[in-house]
Amino acid sequence: MIAQLFSQYYERAKFPILSIEQREFGAGWRSKIDKRHMSFFTEAEFRHFLVEESPLYVSHSTAYYEKPSAPMGEKGWKGADLVFDMDGDVTSEASLKPVLDNTIELRDLLRSDLGIKKMLFVFSGNRGFHIHVRDEEFRSLDGDARKAIVEYVLGKGFDYRLLFNKGSSSLIEGPKPTDRGYRGRFARKAIEMVKDNPSSIYKGLNGEAGQHFISGIMEGVWSRIKAKEPIERFSAIAKALEITSIAADGAVTYDVKKLIRVPNSLHGSTGLRVLPMKNLEDFSVSKALAFSEDKVKVRFTTTFSYETLLGKLAGKEGESQNLPLYVAVFLACQGKAKIEP
Amino acid sequence: MHFGELLFKYLPSRGAGYVPEDFYEEAYARLARAVKDGDISISIIDESDVEKAAMLFVAERTILASASNPYLTRRVAIAYAKAMHYMLKEQELEETARFLGIDFSKGNDSSNSVYLMHVSTYLKFMPKSQDYKLFYVGLSDGYVELPKKKFFRLVEEAIKSKLEVQPRTDDKRATYYANMLKEHIPKPKVTITGEKPPCIRSLLDDMARHENLSHYARWTLGVYLIKSGMPLENIVKLYSNLPDFDPKITTYQLKHIMEKGYSVPSCEKMQVYGLRKPDCPCLKDPRLKSPAFYKGKK
Numbered sequence: 001m002i003a004q005l006f007s008q009y010y011e012r013a014k015f016p017i018l019s020i021e022q023r024e025f026g027a028g029w030r031s032k033i034d035k036r037h038m039s040f041f042t043e044a045e046f047r048h049f050l051v052e053e054s055p056l057y058v059s060h061s062t063a064y065y066e067k068p069s070a071p072m073g074e075k076g077w078k079g080a081d082l083v084f085d086m087d088g089d090v091t092s093e094a095s096l097k098p099v100l101d102n103t104i105e106l107r108d109l110l111r112s113d114l115g116i117k118k119m120l121f122v123f124s125g126n127r128g129f130h131i132h133v134r135d136e137e138f139r140s141l142d143g144d145a146r147k148a149i150v151e152y153v154l155g156k157g158f159d160y161r162l163l164f165n166k167g168s169s170s171l172i173e174g175p176k177p178t179d180r181g182y183r184g185r186f187a188r189k190a191i192e193m194v195k196d197n198p199s200s201i202y203k204g205l206n207g208e209a210g211q212h213f214i215s216g217i218m219e220g221v222w223s224r225i226k227a228k229e230p231i232e233r234f235s236a237i238a239k240a241l242e243i244t245s246i247a248a249d250g251a252v253t254y255d256v257k258k259l260i261r262v263p264n265s266l267h268g269s270t271g272l273r274v275l276p277m278k279n280l281e282d283f284s285v286s287k288a289l290a291f292s293e294d295k296v297k298v299r300f301t302t303t304f305s306y307e308t309l310l311g312k313l314a315g316k317e318g319e320s321q322n323l324p325l326y327v328a329v330f331l332a333c334q335g336k337a338k339i340e341p
Numbered sequence: 342m343h344f345g346e347l348l349f350k351y352l353p354s355r356g357a358g359y360v361p362e363d364f365y366e367e368a369y370a371r372l373a374r375a376v377k378d379g380d381i382s383i384s385i386i387d388e389s390d391v392e393k394a395a396m397l398f399v400a401e402r403t404i405l406a407s408a409s410n411p412y413l414t415r416r417v418a419i420a421y422a423k424a425m426h427y428m429l430k431e432q433e434l435e436e437t438a439r440f441l442g443i444d445f446s447k448g449n450d451s452s453n454s455v456y457l458m459h460v461s462t463y464l465k466f467m468p469k470s471q472d473y474k475l476f477y478v479g480l481s482d483g484y485v486e487l488p489k490k491k492f493f494r495l496v497e498e499a500i501k502s503k504l505e506v507q508p509r510t511d512d513k514r515a516t517y518y519a520n521m522l523k524e525h526i527p528k529p530k531v532t533i534t535g536e537k538p539p540c541i542r543s544l545l546d547d548m549a550r551h552e553n554l555s556h557y558a559r560w561t562l563g564v565y566l567i568k569s570g571m572p573l574e575n576i577v578k579l580y581s582n583l584p585d586f587d588p589k590i591t592t593y594q595l596k597h598i599m600e601k602g603y604s605v606p607s608c609e610k611m612q613v614y615g616l617r618k619p620d621c622p623c624l625k626d627p628r629l630k631s632p633a634f635y636k637g638k639k
Contacts, residue, residue: 113481113482113483114480115459115460115482116483137483145461148474149464149475151474151475152474157612158474158613162472162476180480180481181475181476181478181479181480181481181485183477
């Protein structure tokens with residue numbers, strides 16, 4: 001039944017895939033990827049495959065290849081999109097919010113610091129979001145260069161102490177809010193933290209002491225603080241700059257041979273659309289619903305009660321119920337129910 | 342014509358061509374010196390000498406290609422890059438940068454010159470040292486801003502990268518010299534006893550493969566080996582594997598570590614500097630605070 005519903009969805013789906021003929025595809029019926037090294041010349045050919053085969057999961061390479069269906073060493077790598085995979089411990093739409101906020105933060109960082117203009121934002125259909133960078137300047141970067149970008153956006157390997165000069169006197173020189181890149185961001189974050197929660201840096205920064213400290217930062221002077229070993233106190237600022245939702249190892253970004261879920265395909269664990277978006281701010285799970293609200297009969301195959309992206313769902317093994325089609329598909333994808341014909 | 346122009350503008354447009362036999366002798370001598378001492382001489386080329394300088398360089402490249410040894414290629418590439426950084430005038434280095442595809446613009450930050458380039462260009466040639474990471478180069482709106490010193494260090498890295506690309510050759514004349522050159526590859530006989538943590542093992546492996554370690558990586562390894570009781574002369578021998586090895590500088594730096602009595606950096610610090618490995622036991626056991634406390638696999 002699920003295969004039939006997926007097939008029907010794919011009959012009318014459109015896929016925003018750049019240079020489809022240069023991408024490798026992977027598809028899964030039992031696991032995320034059961035078969036890879038596939039290629040398609042056109043969107044119509046790809047759609048025909050989905051309609052006929054109805055995989056639960058379908059991904060394409062972030063890379064562009066000369067021969068996308070050849071074995072790995074013989075594909076002829078031509079470049080790859082820079083893709084970020086934002087993931088979280090998501091059990092409900094509310095718990096998706098911090099991941100969305102982090103994704104927005106990452107988008108803003110990519111725009112302001114890396115100057116990236118062309119981005120496709122995608123809801124993964126389950127636990128997070130993807131950002132596909134399509135500016136051509138970034139396509140030819142190798143794995144090490146991509147790793148450097150991941151480290152930068154994650155704040156990984158950032159030794160904030162290198163932003164400071166401490167001479168023999170007590171004067172500590174450091175970044176100003178108007179400085180470029182991380183220096184400016186560090187200074188601006190410090191000011192924000194002193195204003196909102198000064199004790200997160202140092203207890204003695206309340207009130208006037210905080211104002212005095214901020215006035216110093218504006219000029220690049222960081223010694224207007226009475227703490228012992230003040231530079232050590234600033235570690236909280238570095239910590240606050242980290243974007244935590246990027247998949248821990250950033251492998252999707254720096255492994256230039258990875259596959260990423262096809263935008264506008266269906267996610268086989270939820271039946272939700274892998275939703276391409278123009279604006280992240282407009283996201284809601286309801287926009288990712290691929291199936292109607294028409295009621296269908298389902299039989300529960302297990303007893304359950306849990307929070308999901310569609311709200312709280314519950315059922316008792318062996319019982320039947322009429323549910324909206326999108327909920328029925330979700331439960332069937334989760335292995336909790338079967339849709340009755 | 343300056344050397345950057347010769348290497349990256351004149352030669353690619355001219356093609357390799359035939360190199361007379363006697364150039365190989367001189368080319369070999371220059372390469373042997375570069376491998377032994379880490380230096381290679383370059384000079385401003387008089388127009389009448391351009392062809393000779395070109396053929397000599399082609400002969401050197403052919404011998405290196407025939408030797409097909411990453412250590413030799415890397416050591417000579419570093420020697421050339423350093424010599425050009427040292428010898429070329431500011432304007433010549435800037436021109437060389439453009440020949441190498443580094444598209445930049447020049448501006449001023451208060452009184453000093455700064456160089457702006459797109460981050461994708463920067464990332465292709467970014468040196469390994471910590472202070473070249475994107476955090477510290479004023480990345481904004483897709484462009485990094487480098488002070489003069491850092492820019493020229495980047496150009497040095499770009500020259501090295503370009504010269505590290507090994508050409509192919511079937512020139513039989515070069516084989517004789519290539520075999521002689523291979524005799525100069527260091528093969529230090531140093532026994533390393535005891536089990537080492539993955540992070541340290543990885544640095545030792547990189548060194549054995551003649552990889553060029555970052556400053557922090559070689560400092561860390563130096564501290565670790567000194568603390569583990571390895572004699573200074575053995576550590577120096579081990580470091581001779583590095584393609585930019587200089588015995589005087591290495592000995593001086595290791596003695597400095599000994600005098601200052603530095604401690605092996607913490608695992609946390611190793612993480613910050615990108616030296617921690619996924620199989621490091623400290624990731625599972627937070628009580629393990631430094632590679633110095635590693636007792637081997639349990």
